[in-house]
Amino acid sequence: MTPDALAALHAAAFPHDPWSAQDFAAFLQDPTTLLVTCAQGFAVLRVVLDEAEVLTLAVAPAARGKGHGTALLSAAQAQAAERGATRIFLEVATDNVAARALYARAGFVQTGQRRGYYTRTGTLPADALLLERGLA
Template structure:
């Protein structure tokens, strides 16, 4: 997928916040340890550093939601980062994003922290980020 395609899907998926630009995606993709899974309907972008992985973003185009695509790209990404040696994976999710929180709960992620006022919606009050963690290998 091109940075432009990623930016387009991200803008559709995150219309109430600041979407990432094609230049930002290009810069991220040029970094070491980046994993991209998905297609023009949904994608996941992760970064691996040593034995840890971080979900940077998962985006699903609105017309393709509720089809299991986010679950599929997350599972593909988890497999890919584990193959690169990641033993644990972290992410942040907006406290008010019920759909994403349900996805992560079903995938085995547990809350380990909370960051008040982390997300800044365009026309609403700041929203806390929940920090989630999942072990990819038995510890």
């Protein structure tokens, strides 16, 4: 996927806080970045030494609930482990119920919380839950 395609899909998935094509281009130039894609979505991770961080995981709104997020997360975890990661972590908004369910099914556990982390236009900020799990 090109940076423009990633940005367009991200904007559809996260209209309140989309990343730009320039953001994606910068990530893709970074050797620690891992991009996992499918026709309906993508995941962007950073892998440094033995840690992987999910920076974003986006699925096209019309394709949600069909297992694409689960498949992307599974592939991302496998590829991060291949790069030497032994644990994976992420932040998820407290109001993102679908993503929280996805991560719970994948074995992530809450290790912290950041109050007001996600700013939202026209509404109150949302807290972020810090989640992590080990990689086998």
